[in-house]
Amino acid sequence: MHTGTVIRSTGTWIDVSVKGKVIPSRIRGRMRLDHENSTQPIAVGDRVGLVIQNDKTGLITQVHRRYNCLQRRAAGRKVRKRQVLVANVDFIWIVQATQQPALNWRLVDRLLVACETQDIPGGVVINKMDLAAPDLSVSIRELDEYYRQLGYPVVLTSVAEKLNLKTLSHLFSDKVNVLLGPSGVGKSSLLNAIDPEINIPTKSISNKTSKGRHTTAHTELHSLITGGSVMDTPGIREFGLLDIKPWELAHHFPEFRPHLTRCRFPACTHDHEPDCAVKRAHMKERISDERYESYLNILYTLRLGDADIGR
Numbered sequence: 001m002h003t004g005t006v007i008r009s010t011g012t013w014i015d016v017s018v019k020g021k022v023i024p025s026r027i028r029g030r031m032r033l034d035h036e037n038s039t040q041p042i043a044v045g046d047r048v049g050l051v052i053q054n055d056k057t058g059l060i061t062q063v064h065r066r067y068n069c070l071q072r073r074a075a076g077r078k079v080r081k082r083q084v085l086v087a088n089v090d091f092i093w094i095v096q097a098t099q100q101p102a103l104n105w106r107l108v109d110r111l112l113v114a115c116e117t118q119d120i121p122g123g124v125v126i127n128k129m130d131l132a133a134p135d136l137s138v139s140i141r142e143l144d145e146y147y148r149q150l151g152y153p154v155v156l157t158s159v160a161e162k163l164n165l166k167t168l169s170h171l172f173s174d175k176v177n178v179l180l181g182p183s184g185v186g187k188s189s190l191l192n193a194i195d196p197e198i199n200i201p202t203k204s205i206s207n208k209t210s211k212g213r214h215t216t217a218h219t220e221l222h223s224l225i226t227g228g229s230v231m232d233t234p235g236i237r238e239f240g241l242l243d244i245k246p247w248e249l250a251h252h253f254p255e256f257r258p259h260l261t262r263c264r265f266p267a268c269t270h271d272h273e274p275d276c277a278v279k280r281a282h283m284k285e286r287i288s289d290e291r292y293e294s295y296l297n298i299l300y301t302l303r304l305g306d307a308d309i310g311r
C-alpha cells in the first residue's frame, strides 16, 4: 500500500502523486457508495492510500481524514448534494479582474464567508490592473485598505505589466494555495507568469459577452519552482454556502463580531430586528455599505435553503 496526494481528477481518472511520480488511478467501486451525500468521493488535495497494479495504474482504496476542505452546494439537479472543491489547503486566494469580467465584490464576500466557515485563511487578488480606469483604481485601493484591516491580504496584479507577480509568488512560496474565481480573470495566466514551466493553456475571453470560455476544466495541483504549490480551479459562476444558519452568518464577517453581543436579541440577524448593534455600527460607518449589503444578500439566500444557488 502506498500513500499519495491527488493532484488532478478528470472524472474517470484520478492522478495521484506518490513520491513525485504521477500514478493514474481509479477508485474502488464501493468507495463511491460510501460518499453518497457528495458528488465525488475524492477531491484534489486528498491524501489517499492506493495499491499499484501490474499495469502501473493505481487502485485507490482509502481516503485519509481531511485536514480541511472547501465545499459548496452542488449546482443543477444535484442541489441536495455537496461538492468538495479542494481538500487540505493552507490558503485560498479569491481572484477577480478589474474588468473582463467585471469586478464582483459580492462574490468575493461570499467566498470569504466560505473560507471563514472552514477556518481557511483567505485573501484577494485583483488582476488586470492594467485595464483599470483611474476612478476604479481609486475605489479598489480604498477597499484594499478595508479588507487588509479585516485580516485579508489584497494583492493588485497585472500579468500584462508584470505587476506584483514577485509579491504573489513570495506569498505562495511556503504553503498549499488555491486560486478561486470566475472564468477569465486570469488564474491560469498568473500561474504561467510565475512559473513558465507550468504552461497551462489559456484562451482569450469572448468579446461579445465578456464572459470567460472556461479554459480550465479540472482542478489541478501545481508545484511551483519558486516554492509552494497552487491549485488552479475551473471558473466558478455561483457558490451556494453550506451549513450556516441565518443567525450565524454575522460571525463570519470579522468586522461584525465586536458588536454581536450588544444586539437586543441573541439570535438577531441584523436585518429587521430593533435595537441592533450591527445596524448601529453600519450607521456610524464602522461597517461599510458594501459589506453590509453583501451580508444581507447572503442572509436572504440562506433563508432560501435548498433553493439557494449562490449568486
Ligand SMILES: Nc1nc2c(ncn2[C@@H]2O[C@H](COP(=O)(O)OP(=O)(O)OP(=O)(O)O)[C@@H](O)[C@H]2O)c(=O)[nH]1
Residues within 6 Å of the ligand: 127, 128, 129, 130, 131, 157, 158, 159, 160, 161, 182, 183, 184, 185, 186, 187, 188, 189, 190, 201, 202, 203, 204, 205, 212, 213, 214, 215, 216, 217, 233, 234, 235, 236
Ligand atoms: N489585460 C490583461 N489580460 C490578462 C491579464 N491576465 C490574464 N489576461 C487575459 O485574460 C484571459 C483569460 O485568462 P485565463 O488565465 O485563461 O483566465 P482563468 O481565470 O484561468 O479562466 P478559466 O480557466 O476559464 O477559469 C486571457 O486572454 C489572458 O491573456 C492581465 O493582467 N491583463
Ligand SMILES: [Zn+2]
Residues within 6 Å of the ligand: 263, 264, 268, 269, 270, 271, 273, 275, 276, 277, 278, 279
Ligand atoms: Zn443585530
